[in-house]
Amino acid sequence: MTLPAHFQKEVQAHLSRNSPYTFFSQSEGLASGKGEPYNAEQVQAHIKEILVKYSNGIWVSKLPRIYRDLYKEDLPVEAIKDLETWTHICIVEKTYGSNASELLLYPTRASSNTSSPLTSHNTTASNTRKPLQSSGKKKPSGSSLSHSGSQSPQSSSSSSSSPIPPSSPATLSSDLKKKLEELLVKYPNGLWAHALPKLFQDTYNTKLPGHVLEKLDLLSELCIIDYPMPDNPKRAILRNSSTSEEERTQKKEVKRRPSVQEVSSLHIPKEESSNVLVLEATNTNQVMIRYIGEGYSQALESMDDEMREFYGLEESRQVSSSALCIGKVVAVRVEDEDAILRAQVSEVMSDELKVKYVDHGFSAVISKSKVFELQEKFLKLPFQATKCKLAGLEPFSQVPAVISKFETMTSGRILLAEILERGPTPLVVLYDMSQDDDVNINAVCMRELQDKTLACPLQVNSVYMNVIVTSVCSDGTICCQLPSKGFARMNEILEKIEKYFHSQVTSEFLVSRPFCGKVCLARFKGKWSRVEITNLHGSRVLDIRFIDVGVQASVEVFELREIPTTFLCDLMAIPPQGVKCCLADLCVSVGCWTADAVQWLREKVVNTTDCSMKVTHVDETKGCIYIHLFTSKTLHDPSRSLNHQMAQTDLFKQQPDVVLTSQRFLLLLVLVFAECCRGLTHVFLHSGSNMDVFVSVACHPGHFVLQPWRDTYKLVVMMEEMILYYNKTEEKPLNIAKNQIHAAKVENNWHRVLVKGVLTNGMVSVYELDYGKHELVSCTQIRPLIKEFRQLPFQGLTAQLAGESTPKQWSEEASIVFRNHVEKKALVAQLEAVEEGANSWDRKLTVFLVDTSQEEKDVWVHDIMAEFVDELSNEP
Numbered sequence: 039m040t041l042p043a044h045f046q047k048e049v050q051a052h053l054s055r056n057s058p059y060t061f062f063s064q065s066e067g068l069a070s071g072k073g074e075p076y077n078a079e080q081v082q083a084h085i086k087e088i089l090v091k092y093s094n095g096i097w098v099s100k101l102p103r104i105y106r107d108l109y110k111e112d113l114p115v116e117a118i119k120d121l122e123t124w125t126h127i128c129i130v131e132k133t134y135g136s137n138a139s140e141l142l143l144y145p146t147r148a149s150s151n152t153s154s155p156l157t158s159h160n161t162t163a164s165n166t167r168k169p170l171q172s173s174g175k176k177k178p179s180g181s182s183l184s185h186s187g188s189q190s191p192q193s194s195s196s197s198s199s200s201p202i203p204p205s206s207p208a209t210l211s212s213d214l215k216k217k218l219e220e221l222l223v224k225y226p227n228g229l230w231a232h233a234l235p236k237l238f239q240d241t242y243n244t245k246l247p248g249h250v251l252e253k254l255d256l257l258s259e260l261c262i263i264d265y266p267m268p269d270n271p272k273r274a275i276l277r278n279s280s281t282s283e284e285e286r287t288q289k290k291e292v293k294r295r296p297s298v299q300e301v302s303s304l305h306i307p308k309e310e311s312s313n314v315l316v317l318e319a320t321n322t323n324q325v326m327i328r329y330i331g332e333g334y335s336q337a338l339e340s341m342d343d344e345m346r347e348f349y350g351l352e353e354s355r356q357v358s359s360s361a362l363c364i365g366k367v368v369a370v371r372v373e374d375e376d377a378i379l380r381a382q383v384s385e386v387m388s389d390e391l392k393v394k395y396v397d398h399g400f401s402a403v404i405s406k407s408k409v410f411e412l413q414e415k416f417l418k419l420p421f422q423a424t425k426c427k428l429a430g431l432e433p434f435s436q437v438p439a440v441i442s443k444f445e446t447m448t449s450g451r452i453l454l455a456e457i458l459e460r461g462p463t464p465l466v467v468l469y470d471m472s473q474d475d476d477v478n479i480n481a482v483c484m485r486e487l488q489d490k491t492l493a494c495p496l497q498v499n500s501v502y503m504n505v506i507v508t509s510v511c512s513d514g515t516i517c518c519q520l521p522s523k524g525f526a527r528m529n530e531i532l533e534k535i536e537k538y539f540h541s542q543v544t545s546e547f548l549v550s551r552p553f554c555g556k557v558c559l560a561r562f563k564g565k566w567s568r569v570e571i572t573n574l575h576g577s578r579v580l581d582i583r584f585i586d587v588g589v590q591a592s593v594e595v596f597e598l599r600e601i602p603t604t605f606l607c608d609l610m611a612i613p614p615q616g617v618k619c620c621l622a623d624l625c626v627s628v629g630c631w632t633a634d635a636v637q638w639l640r641e642k643v644v645n646t647t648d649c650s651m652k653v654t655h656v657d658e659t660k661g662c663i664y665i666h667l668f669t670s671k672t673l674h675d676p677s678r679s680l681n682h683q684m685a686q687t688d689l690f691k692q693q694p695d696v697v698l699t700s701q702r703f704l705l706l707l708v709l710v711f712a713e714c715c716r717g718l719t720h721v722f723l724h725s726g727s728n729m730d731v732f733v734s735v736a737c738h739p740g741h742f743v744l745q746p747w748r749d750t751y752k753l754v755v756m757m758e759e760m761i762l763y764y765n766k767t768e769e770k771p772l773n774i775a776k777n778q779i780h781a782a783k784v785e786n787n788w789h790r791v792l793v794k795g796v797l798t799n800g801m802v803s804v805y806e807l808d809y810g811k812h813e814l815v816s817c818t819q820i821r822p823l824i825k826e827f828r829q830l831p832f833q834g835l836t837a838q839l840a841g842e843s844t845p846k847q848w849s850e851e852a853s854i855v856f857r858n859h860v861e862k863k864a865l866v867a868q869l870e871a872v873e874e875g876a877n878s879w880d881r882k883l884t885v886f887l888v889d890t891s892q893e894e895k896d897v898w899v900h901d902i903m904a905e906f907v908d909e910l911s912n913e914p
Contacts, residue, residue: 076114082127084109085117089128089145095258098130098141210256217242217545218250222261222278224550225595227577231263231274233596242543266755273755275578301367304420306460307331314426314455314468316448317399322428322483323435323463325444326399329422330452338397338422345369345378345416355411362386362406367396367417369410380412380421399423426455426464428480430556433606439486447479458553467553481555481570484610492524493613496656496663501673503650507643508587508616512769512818514631515662516639517588517616518651524612528568528586531609535559535566538602549598552580557610559599562587566599568609573786579758581765581786588616592765621681622654622664626690633769633818635689642669642680728868731835733887735810736861738853739839739903743810744867744883746833753808753833760788764821774802774820781827783819790823790832791815792879807879810834837883840870841900852906859899865889 088096088104096104098118105113121143122130129144210218221237222229229237231251238246250256254263254274264275313330328335349369357368362383370381370393384401385392391409394401427435434440447470454476459465470477494502506519519525539547549558552571560569562584572590573581582598583590601609643649652673655664666679676682684690730747745753764781765788774780774796782791782804791804791813800817839856848856871884889897 076117078117078120081114081117082124085121085124086127086145089143095131095142095144097262098143101143210250210260214247214250215260218257218260219278220545221548222276224545224548225578226278226550228264228275228277229596230578230594231276233594234276237548237596240539241545241548243540244543266752275755301417302420304329304422304424306457306464307334309457311454311456313452315452316450316468317423319441319444319448321435321441322431322444325426325428326423327426327455328397328399328424334422337419341416341419342377342379345380346376348413349378349410356407357409357411359406362391362409367412368393369412369416370395370404371408371410373408378410380416382421395423396421397423425462426466428483429458429465429467429551429553430480430484433603434484434487434610437487440483443483443486444479447477447482453479456553458551465551467555478555480553484555484557487607487610488613489524489611490613492522492527492611494520494522494524494617496617496653498653498656500653501650502653503671504647505649505651506647507649507667509589510636510640510644511588512631512633512636514620514626514636515588516619516621516643516667518619518649518665519586519615520617522615525615528609528612528615531605531612532566532568535602535605538604539566539599542602547600547602549595549600552595552598557585557601559601560584560591560593560597562589568601568614569598571598575761575787576754576758579761581761584616586615588618590765592761594762618662619651619665619667620662621684622666623681624685624690630690632690635684638687638689639680639684643667726869728866730864731867732864733860733862734834736857738848739856739900740848742837742839742856742860744835744837744885745808746835747864749830749833752830756827756830757787757789760827763824763827764788767821769818772817772820772822774817779807779823779828780804781821781823782813782815783821784813784815788821790827793820805879806834807832808834810836832878834879835883836879836881837867837885839900839903840868840884840886841904852903855906856899856903859889859897859902860887863889864891865899 084105085101088101088108098121101118102113105111121128126146129146131142131144217238221234221241231254234251235246238244257263257276260278262277264277265271266273266275307329314327315330315335316325316327318326328338349371357366362368364383364386366383368381368383369378371378379395380397381393381395383391384394387403390403390405392401392403393409428444431440448468451470451472454469454471455464456467456469457464458467468479470479502520504521507516508519509517511517549556552574554571554573556571558569558571559566560582561567567587568585569582570585571580572583575581575592578595579592580595581590581592646669648669648671650668650671650673651665652668653663653665657664666673666676666681668679670678672678731744732747732750734743734745736742760781764783772780774793776793776795778793780791780793781788782802783789784791784804784806789804789806790808791806793802794805794812795803796817797803797814801814802817802820804813804815804820805811806813866888867883867885868888869883869885873882873884875881887899889899
C-alpha cells in the first residue's frame, strides 16, 4: 500500500516508545474558559473550617480529597485557582524542595484564632467546566480530575477536637528533630513510617518515642507525609522536604562559572539512562564522557560540518599572539583529520599552545598558526566533553587494577549510563549492552579488588571436607562454603563490624543511594552479611543476593547498611565465599527439579556441618562446578553420595496434571472464587467524564489498555509489597486452572494475573490485569493472590477509540501510527460509552484520547486517525 507522505516517516519509526511518566495533570490543559459560578462564601467557610483542623498547614493537592470526605461534594476547580486571592481566609505558599510545584495552604492569623466545628453537607458539586468546541466534531470536555500525587487517609478527615493526652507531647524535642532529619535525608525517595522505630533503634541505640507514630502530624514540619493506601493510615510514606543536594550543588556551580567567553553549561539528560561515549579515564572519579543523542552528539556533528565549511574560506582570521590567553576558546585546524575543532587554551608558549579540545576531552600541543578566532555562533553549543564518576568505586578510583580493567572494557565505546545523582560530576553506573547479557561495568571493576589467594582453589577430582551447604535453590543449584583463608578472614571482619555497629550511634551507614551492583551489608540469620544489589523495584524495595551464602531475597532499602570505611578495603579484597555447585550424574538438568526433590535435598544438607564433596567438572562459562556430595566422609564410595541416592528415587518424576472431576469441589471452588472477587471492585466510570490515563498497551484503535492515573501511585506501592511478600514465600504446590486469579512473577516483578490456559509443558498463559499484557510463565512462578492484594481495583481498562468514522478493521500501517501517538504515553480520556461484561476485565470502554502535552494546542487522536483513513481512501 502506498502511504500518504504525511505518515510515511511515522510508519518507519519504532513500533513503540518508552516515554517516561510525566507527573502532572494532563487534563488541566484541556479546558478553556471559566468554570460555572459557585457559592464562594460557602466554599470559603468550608476552607476556613478545614484550616482550623490543619492549623500547621496542608498541601493544596490533598485539599480536594479532604473537602470531598467532609462535605460529600467536590471542591470547585475554580475555587482552587482563587485560593491565592482569599488572603482573609488563607495563605498560599510555594515550596522550594524537590517538588517545587506543590503548594502549601496556611490559615491567616485571624482565621486561625477562630474555631468552628467541622460539619458535613450533601449539596451537589458545582465544578463543571465548559468543553472545548471545534468545527463539526465532538471533543472531550475539560477534565475535573487532578493528580494529587498522594492522598491523606480516610481517617485523617475525621474531626478531632479532644485534647492531646499528657503522654503524647504536642511538639518534638530539638534532639529528636535532628535525629529524624538525619534519617529522612538519607532516603530522598521516601521511607515507610512503620520502618521508623526499628531504623531509629538500630541507628541511635535508643527507642523512638511512641507518640511519634501515634501522631504523625508532628512530623509535618520535617517531611511530607503521603498516604498511598487511604484505607490503611499506618502505611504512610515520609519524604524529606528540604532542598535536595542536587539543587544545592547547582547553586554553587552557578557561582563558579568562568567569566572568560561565556558558554552555556552542559545540561545532563533528563532521562534516568543515556547513551555515552567514553573518551578518557585517568581515574574512576574523573571519567571523561560525551552524551549521545539529539541535542548532544547530533548537534555537535551539525556544528562540526558548519565549522568546516566556515573556516574553509580564505577570510578566516587567525588569532594574534597578543590576544591569546589561558581560558580563551578558539577554533583549531586538525589537518590529519580535515576538521576544525573547538579548543580552550590551557598554556601559552613562544610558538605553540597547549589546548584542551572541549568536545573531545583530550589535550594537545599545537602551533599557533593553526588557531583561529572562534565565531560567536559557535559558542552557543555547550562544551560536549564532560566528566562523571563511577558509583561504588569512589574509594578505589586510582587503584591500577581497577583503572586498567575499566579502560579495557570502555575505551572508545558507546555505553549506557544510569544517572544516579546529577551535579557538576554526575554519579553513574555504566552498562555494556552489546552482549547477550547486560554487563555492569562498575561491578566488574569492583571485582578487580579481590585477592585471589584468599579463595579456595577448585580443581577436578579434588576432595573438600567440612563443607557447609548454605542454600538449595528451586532450580537445583546449591551453594557451598569451603574452608579457606578468605572464609576465616571474612568471619573475623564481620564480627568486628557487629561490635562496631553496636558502639556507633550515627546515620552515616544508612544506604541512601542504592544501585545495581552495589556491595553493602544486610542481616542474614541475625548477623550482618555481605550482599550485592541485583535489582531495584521503585525507590523503596530491591532485590539482593547474599554473595557468601548464595541466597536471594527482596528487602526494603532501610534494611541495608554501608560497609564502614575502616573495614571496606579488607572486606572487598575477600572473594565471594559462596561457591555455586550442581550435582553431577543426575538424569535431569538444572532447572528441571521438582519441588519434592528440592525439599528432600534441603532436609539432608542445609544446616549440616559435616558435609564433604568431590569435584567432577568445572564449567567456567556458567560459573558453576559439578560435584558429588556426601553427608559423611566415605568419599571413596560413590554409592553413598547424595547424587546416587536421589537418582534411585522417584523425586524427579513430574506429577500428572490434576483433573478436577468432583462437581461438588468445582462448586465449592466457584463459591470461594466469587467470594474472593467480591472485594475486587472495578473503577467506577460515568459517560462523559474525563480522566487522566496512561496507555500501557496499544494494538490498534480498536483495542488498547488504559490505566487511570489517579491510582498509579497505589499500584506501584502494592507491587512493592507483593515483591516483599512473595519473594519471601516458599514455593508450594498449587492447582492452577483456567479463569483463576493468581499472582505471577513476570521477569522481576509480581503481577496480578488471570489464568488463560495451562500448557502441558508446565507453562501457564496469563493476562496481566493491571497492565493488559499477555505472558507465558512457568507454573513454579504462580502463587495464590492473598486478600491484601485484592483491595485495589484492577488497573488495566480495555478500550477502543471513539469516532463516527472508525472502521471495524485497521491496517498495520494505521496501527503503527496509532501506537506511535499513544502507547506508553500519559493522555486525557473522555468516556463515550461503557460495554459491561461478566467481570471487570471483560468490560470495554469507548473513549476519546487527547494529548495535552503541547502548550500551543491539544492533539485529538481520533482526528489524526480520521485524517489517516481519509488520505488512504483518496489514494488512486
